[in-house]
Amino acid sequence: MxxxxxxxxxxxxxxxxxxMIWCSGWRLASAxxxxxxxxxxxxxxxxxxxxxxxxxxxxxxTENPFGxxxxxxxxxxxxxxxIIIEEGVKIVFTSAGxxxxxxxxxxxxxxxxxxxxxxxxFALKAADSGVDAIVAEGFEAGGHNGKEETTTMVLIPGIVDxxxxxxxxxxxxxxxxxxxxxxxxxxxxxQIGSRFALSRESSAHEHFKDAIISARxxxxxxxxxxxxxxxxxxxxxxxxxxxxxxxxxxxxxRKEFLGRxxxxxxxxxxxxxxxxxxxxxxxxxxNEVLPVSEIVSQIREEYNLTxxxxxxxxx
Amino acid sequence: MxxxxxxxxxxxxxxxxxxMIWCSGWRLASAxxxxxxxxxxxxxxxxxxxxxxxxxxxxxxTENPFGxxxxxxxxxxxxxxxIIIEEGVKIVFTSAGxxxxxxxxxxxxxxxxxxxxxxxxFALKAADSGVDAIVAEGFEAGGHNGKEETTTMVLIPGIVDxxxxxxxxxxxxxxxxxxxxxxxxxxxxxQIGSRFALSRESSAHEHFKDAIISARxxxxxxxxxxxxxxxxxxxxxxxxxxxxxxxxxxxxxRKEFLGRxxxxxxxxxxxxxxxxxxxxxxxxxxNEVLPVSEIVSQIREEYNLTxxxxxxxxx
Numbered sequence: 078m079x080x081x082x083x084x085x086x087x088x089x090x091x092x093x094x095x096x097m098i099w100c101s102g103w104r105l106a107s108a109x110x111x112x113x114x115x116x117x118x119x120x121x122x123x124x125x126x127x128x129x130x131x132x133x134x135x136x137x138x139t140e141n142p143f144g145x146x147x148x149x150x151x152x153x154x155x156x157x158x159x160i161i162i163e164e165g166v167k168i169v170f171t172s173a174g175x176x177x178x179x180x181x182x183x184x185x186x187x188x189x190x191x192x193x194x195x196x197x198x199f200a201l202k203a204a205d206s207g208v209d210a211i212v213a214e215g216f217e218a219g220g221h222n223g224k225e226e227t228t229t230m231v232l233i234p235g236i237v238d239x240x241x242x243x244x245x246x247x248x249x250x251x252x253x254x255x256x257x258x259x260x261x262x263x264x265x266x267x268q269i270g271s272r273f274a275l276s277r278e279s280s281a282h283e284h285f286k287d288a289i290i291s292a293r294x295x296x297x298x299x300x301x302x303x304x305x306x307x308x309x310x311x312x313x314x315x316x317x318x319x320x321x322x323x324x325x326x327x328x329x330x331r332k333e334f335l336g337r338x339x340x341x342x343x344x345x346x347x348x349x350x351x352x353x354x355x356x357x358x359x360x361x362x363x364n365e366v367l368p369v370s371e372i373v374s375q376i377r378e379e380y381n382l383t384x385x386x387x388x389x390x391x392x
Numbered sequence: 393m394x395x396x397x398x399x400x401x402x403x404x405x406x407x408x409x410x411x412m413i414w415c416s417g418w419r420l421a422s423a424x425x426x427x428x429x430x431x432x433x434x435x436x437x438x439x440x441x442x443x444x445x446x447x448x449x450x451x452x453x454t455e456n457p458f459g460x461x462x463x464x465x466x467x468x469x470x471x472x473x474x475i476i477i478e479e480g481v482k483i484v485f486t487s488a489g490x491x492x493x494x495x496x497x498x499x500x501x502x503x504x505x506x507x508x509x510x511x512x513x514f515a516l517k518a519a520d521s522g523v524d525a526i527v528a529e530g531f532e533a534g535g536h537n538g539k540e541e542t543t544t545m546v547l548i549p550g551i552v553d554x555x556x557x558x559x560x561x562x563x564x565x566x567x568x569x570x571x572x573x574x575x576x577x578x579x580x581x582x583q584i585g586s587r588f589a590l591s592r593e594s595s596a597h598e599h600f601k602d603a604i605i606s607a608r609x610x611x612x613x614x615x616x617x618x619x620x621x622x623x624x625x626x627x628x629x630x631x632x633x634x635x636x637x638x639x640x641x642x643x644x645x646r647k648e649f650l651g652r653x654x655x656x657x658x659x660x661x662x663x664x665x666x667x668x669x670x671x672x673x674x675x676x677x678x679n680e681v682l683p684v685s686e687i688v689s690q691i692r693e694e695y696n697l698t699x700x701x702x703x704x705x706x707x
Contacts, residue, residue: 078704078705078706078707080705089707090707091707196609196610197608197609197610197676198609215543215545216531216532216541216543217531217542217543217545217546224610225609225610226531226610226613226614227532227609227610227673227676228530228531228532228543228544228545228563228564228673229543229545230530230532230543230544230545230563230564230565230570230573231532231564231570231609231672231673231674231676232609234567234569234570234677235609235676235677238677248543248545249543249545249546250545252549254549254576254577254578255545255546255549255576255577257573257576257702258545258572258573258574258576258577259573260702260705261569261570261572261573261576261698261699261702262569262570262573263569293512294511294512294513294540294542294546294547294550295511295512295539295540295541295542298541299541324640325639325640357546358542358543358546359546361512361542361546361550362549362550362553377707380706380707381706381707383576384576384699384702384703384705384706385703385706387572387575387576387699387702387703388699388700388702388703389393390393390395390575390699391393391695391696391699391700392393392404392405392406392692392695392696
């Protein structure tokens with residue numbers, strides 16, 4: 078099957094492996110690209126030199142297209158953009174910031190640009206800024222998210238009716254059934270995060286991977302809505318933050334408690350007590366670490382079975 | 393197409409019109425049943441005698457199967473159950489309460505029983521209590537909801553893997569694309585609320601219908617999580633309640649402000665300032681009042697087109 082997303086990225090299947098902080102290094106991105114989907118390096122947790130190294134290692138490990146996810150609020154954003162252009166990266170996903178700031182620079186360098194949004198307003202802004210596609214991410218997604226709390230089921234049909242560029246659905250997609258659901262809603266492709274955070278090639282700490290396996294339905298929560306909305310797995314840190322929110326602790330007090338580098342501590346260093354554990358609601362039914370090749374083939378198989386079964390259910 | 397849901401209820405299409413308070417009277421329920429789906433009377437907003445009248449009028453208006461939705465926390469629940477049995481109602485959807493309390497009584501009277509849940513724990517409890525099917529309702533649904541905030545996209549695959557009885561998906565479903573998505577996730581049928589709240593046959597006040605038409609993406613919010621979680625449309629009442637929540641007003645203070653009969657005031661009497669307006673996230677893209685016949689045929693048409701299109705997208 079070819080569609081607007083497989084053609085835009087020159088990939089085999091319309092699936093993107095999300096560029097997640099502390100999970101999406103060169104091992105994960107190149108494994109994804111080598112398995113016919115789009116691999117993304119997550120620049121959000123990398124110093125500029127580290128990013129350069131990961132780009133070079135990805136280029137060495139795959140001949141297929143790959144990209145870099147760049148949170149636009151990154152402090153050294155100029156350096157990051159320079160490295161991406163210097164290294165000849167062909168695809169950039171931007172998130173967490175205004176898409177109009179960097180899109181024209183990236184496009185002028187011949188780069189395909191995709192922007193991540195979580196509501197209709199920013200979908201329209203992104204389309205206006207000239208990006209080639211958008212990722213529309215629902216409330217159930219892990220990590221940073223929007224304030225509107227619009228779910229994937231509701232967000233996707235609304236957005237595909239309002240923009241003409243391709244839409245990649247994200248949030249709540251971890252298997253072939255949810256991929257089929259996203260495509261039914263009108264998406265041109267899907268971006269999958271959490272399932273790849275739990276892959277063998279993910280650079281997440283083993284303790285974090287174990288915590289994802291132990292997660293159950295209801296184990297994650299979108300919190301810190303007035304600081305920076307983020308979906309986290311319950312742990313002593315997250316529970317304490319929720320207690321402070323419930324008790325109406327001041328924003329300053331909560332920011333001080335949050336401090337810095339909590340995500341690195343939890344996701345990369347494996348501190349399950351004090352770290353931030355960014356993961357989606359689908360963590361409730363992910364029960365084993367698998368290699369990327371196996372994840373992709375399981376998703377494909379279940380997706381194909383699902384659409385075949387569904388095709389016999391006309392009413 | 394016949395499946396476990398069309399067979400369980402003896403209906404043509406695996407679609408249930410939700411038994412919503414202040415919207416789902418005999419006009420809506422009989423119109424739904426006359427159009428090949430399951431119509432439900434919403435007992436939650438009816439005095440016992442009013443419910444009896446609506447059951448009798450529905451029986452007079454359709455020869456097709458219909459049912460009654462009963463919130464189990466209803467104060468005069470004994471009277472309601474007696475009336476349902478006396479009037480020979482064949483299908484009951486129970487919600488907001490413990491399914492084990494009434495299921496055996498209803499089953500002994502030959503009634504098909506369905507219980508509404510919003511998380512896995514209660515799905516398993518409902519199955520254990522002997523119900524014939526469950527409605528699994530995601531975070532995006534209007535009105536009363538669960539505390540886990542699990543969305544339809546995530547909830548349905550998790551639940552269909554854990555229970556053997558049929559699962560009806562609810563929350564975020566308002567058109568043929570979202571119906572196809574729900575079926576792809578593994579549901580045996582769908583329950584649709586908000587779209588029918590905006591039908592010609594809905595008993596919602598015209599002002600409330602106008603407010604639904606004006607709603608945009610992000611206009612609803614799940615609030616009052618520590619009193620009774622409910623998704624409401626933004627209006628002066630809801631905004632004031634959110635302000636009180638943000639300012640950490642005490643539960644007693646917020647309960648006093650909430651008072652009683654806010655839903656009747658808003659949804660039935662059309663007081664858009666002071667009333668509670670229960671509606672789902674899909675209100676963001678519902679733009680006209682339509683007769684039930686037209687809603688059902690639009691959903692069917694789009695659903696059939698969607699599954700046909702999807703069947704050509706194997707990967």
